[in-house]
Amino acid sequence: MAIEETRTTTSPPIRGCADQEPRSETASPQAPPRAWATRLVIVGIVLAALNLRPAITSFGALLEEVRNGLGMSGSVAGxxxxxxxxxxxxFGVMAPRLARRFGPGVVVCAGMVAITAGLAIRPYTGSAAGFLAASALALMGIAVSNVLMPVIVKRWFxxxxxxxxGLYSMAxxxxxxxxxxxxxxMTDALGGSWRSGLAVWAGLAGVAVLPWIALVRTRGAASPGGERPPASASAPPEPDGLRITRSRTAWALAVFFGLQATAAYITMGWMPQIFRDAGVSAGTAGLLLAVTMVMGVPLAFVIPRLATRLPHQGPIVVALGACGLAGYAGLYAAPAGGAWAWALLLGVSNCAFPLALTMVGMRARTGVGVAQLSAFAQSTGYLLSIPGPLLVGVLYQHSGGWGLPIALMAALMVPQIAVGVLAGRDRTVEDEATPVPRP
Incomplete structure (x- = not known):
């Protein structure tokens, strides 16, 4: 595989495990060989990525059974x-501070433990409040890992x-x-108990803990006071007093992240119902949603690689947005007649997520910059995404049809394209948000 030009440079590492620049075998008798450590980090990244959404989508698949089993009201389920x-x-806001204190690798390891514990506990709490608390524990682990994955990628690769x-996004x-x-x-195979069907995903999360524990133990990263390897002579200094909120690029990327997340949550939550109301069977509607989601597997690997080869990611933003607009237009005009085409187009459009993650790594030069930009863009973006699915439900209920909700979805795609083009410009947040020292 050809080496890609990313216009990024290696920065001096924060204390931690997977965030450290791999050292040679001669640097310390306890340090693993570079190739071995690198392969272990890759395995850890893939396993971590596999566990960043099952807590959500597995619950959605058994929502009715969970409601009946725990006696949840409709408002609690909502x-x-x-x-x-x-x-x-x-919780994503906490990630950079935790990474500075303990190291990104240690925090991701703890995040995988939290996901495992939350998924194992929540089916057996016996109450809606306990289920919510255990879900929040798992989601906390997901949140910090979401933010720190780009940091680890930037540090090691x-x-x-x-x-x-792309590999991370594909997983x-x-x-x-x-x-x-x-x-x-799997629930049916395990005897029909929704508790077993949800708890089984804790096993996959438990497997993801193992490579991170190995890295923490092997590299002595559990202690924040461990030895720091010498910084590369060519590495830029970490910025002092980076004020991320002063960066226009950071704000553009945060809004872009929020609008693409809004589109994704609307698609996952409402697209099957749109098809069913148009006369598509429930089974086919679910299959159409699966097709939309599966599109992200191959494209999530291709799009980031393409993005790093371009000086400006705006053309990719526009292409993905055009697919989204075409998909929404099709849903409005002929939801059942061209259902498969609309599902494919919206699946392509939803690949703005891996593009946003790639731009996080490209819009900052240093480890501190990537950590702060990742936390700011994701935390702000997810806050912006909360009202979207709820507003679609309100419009659907009060209008009695899908015309207004689909119009809202299409309208949100326009500012998504605009801010995505701004976020794709070839500049870094350090240039915009680092105070210039006085002479």
Whole structure:
């Protein structure tokens, strides 16, 4: 595979495990060989990505059974469907501070443990409040891992940001699709208990803990006071006092992230109902949603690699937005007649997510910059995404049809394209948000 040009440079590492620049075997008798450590990080990234969405999509597949089993009201069930973006926003803000204190690798390891514990506990809490609390624990682990994955990719693979982000995004899409498609069949195979069907995903999360524990133990990263390897002479200094909110690029990327997340949550939550109301069978509607989600598996690998080869990512933003507009137009004009085409187009449009992750790694030069930009863009973006699915439901209920909701979806695609073009410009947040020292 050819080395990709990303216009990024390696920065001095924060204390931690997977964030450190791999050291040679001669640097310390306890340090693993570079190739071995790099392969372990790749395995850790893939396994972590596989576990960043099953907590959400597995619950959605068994929502009715969970409601009946725990005696949930409709409002409580609605609250549960709105909790993920809220947790991503609230807990994601904590990630950079935790990374500075303990190291990104240690925090991701703890995040995988939290996901495992939350998924194992929540089916057996016996109450809606306990289920919500355990879900929040899992979502906290997902939130910090969401933010720190771009940091780890930047640290370990500064010259392969596109391909590694693509691999991570592809694994994330695969985990999302697998949980949506397999939860119900696995529940049936395990005797029909929704508790067993949800708890089984804790096993996959537990496997994801193992490579991160190995890295933490092997590299002595559990202690924040561990030895720091010498910084590369060519690495830029970490910015002092980076004020991320002063960067126009950071704001553009945050809004872009929020609008693409809004589109994704609307698609996952409402697209099957749009097809069913148009006369498509329930089974086919579910299959259409699966097709939309599966599109992210191959494209999530291709789009980041393409993005890192371009000086400006605006053309990709426009192309994805055009697919979204075409898909919404089709849903409005002939939802049943061209259902498969609209599902494919919206699946392509939803690949703005891996593009946004790639731009996080490209719009900052240093590890501190990537961590702050990732936290700001994702936390702000997920906050912005919360009202979208709720507003679609309100418009559908009060208008009695899907004309207004689809018009809203299409209208939101226009500012998504605009801010995406701004976020895709070849500049970094350090240039915009680092105070210039006085002479």
């Amino acid at each position: 609250l549960l469907t709105s909790v993920p973006p809220l947790c991503f926003a609230v 500064p010259d392969r940001v596109g391909s590694m982000t 994330l899409a695969l985990g999302t699709s697998a949980a949506a498609a397999l939860t119900v069949p």
